Amino acid sequence: MKIKFRVILSISIIAVTTLMFVSCASDPDSSGLEYMPDMYRSPAIEPYVDYGEVRGRENKDLKLKRSAMIPPSGTIPYYGTDSATVALMMPYARKANVAMKSTHGMYDAVLTKENEYDFALADKNPLKLTSDNMGDLFDTGKKLFTANCAHCHGAKGNGNGPMVVSGAYVGVPDYANLTNLSDGQIFYSIYYGKGMMGAHNSLLDKREIWTLVHYIRKFQDTDYGTSQSAKALEAN
Ligand code: HEC
Numbered sequence: 001m002k003i004k005f006r007v008i009l010s011i012s013i014i015a016v017t018t019l020m021f022v023s024c025a026s027d028p029d030s031s032g033l034e035y036m037p038d039m040y041r042s043p044a045i046e047p048y049v050d051y052g053e054v055r056g057r058e059n060k061d062l063k064l065k066r067s068a069m070i071p072p073s074g075t076i077p078y079y080g081t082d083s084a085t086v087a088l089m090m091p092y093a094r095k096a097n098v099a100m101k102s103t104h105g106m107y108d109a110v111l112t113k114e115n116e117y118d119f120a121l122a123d124k125n126p127l128k129l130t131s132d133n134m135g136d137l138f139d140t141g142k143k144l145f146t147a148n149c150a151h152c153h154g155a156k157g158n159g160n161g162p163m164v165v166s167g168a169y170v171g172v173p174d175y176a177n178l179t180n181l182s183d184g185q186i187f188y189s190i191y192y193g194k195g196m197m198g199a200h201n202s203l204l205d206k207r208e209i210w211t212l213v214h215y216i217r218k219f220q221d222t223d224y225g226t227s228q229s230a231k232a233l234e235a236n
Helices: 002-022 081-089 116-121 136-146 185-190 206-220 230-235
Strands: none
Touching: 081 206, 116 185, 136 206, 185 206
């Protein structure tokens, strides 16, 4: 009885030890033998996962294909329940011109033959400057401008960024000469692009673009946003 028990015990120890070694893999990126594949790979469809090879089974049709789908057209992201934020983030009502399809890559946009840039003249900045939010808005504006615009427009907004200095780009305006533009037109140009400037609507959301509109005003008038500035009174 005792011997039988010992034999069973030794066989079990050998079996477990062998299993432990067999399940190891020399490739440091491999998870080794998967006893419970569901725990390694979620059976739910997730974005950014290559479903071309799941649990060792290859599916050539799905391999290297994007699993994240483009949302159905007209889908509106959820921005919470604050009505001012929701109103600000609603899809932009102004349309791109038909010419912008090829010049500015507006392949999926709703296009119009009208020149909506002219209509945008009347659009006001819905992101109002207040003494409470001003500091944050200008700080965020500076970060967004440095990351997305300064290489062309220059850190001082005078149209002399490194891309222009290097000779790669020409025709970048000095903001100081653009005081005749309305907030709505500045927004439109950043959103859809203008001339040699590309569209930024896939890079920046509406709040970010309106923040940049305030930041550009600061280049044009250092008092912008302070009580001394007539423009600040106009904006509020
Ligand atoms: C690749 C270079 C480049 C980048 C990046 C760029 N711009 Fe421009 N921008 C231009 C050029 C060139 C023009 C002149 C377009 C024209 O009038 O034909 C211009 C024009 C403008 C105008 C004037 C628009 C009008 O209606 O006359 C504004 C405002 C502006 N840019 C803001 C921005 C902001 C804000 C960013 C960053 C989000 C940005 N730009 C990024 C090159 C650039």
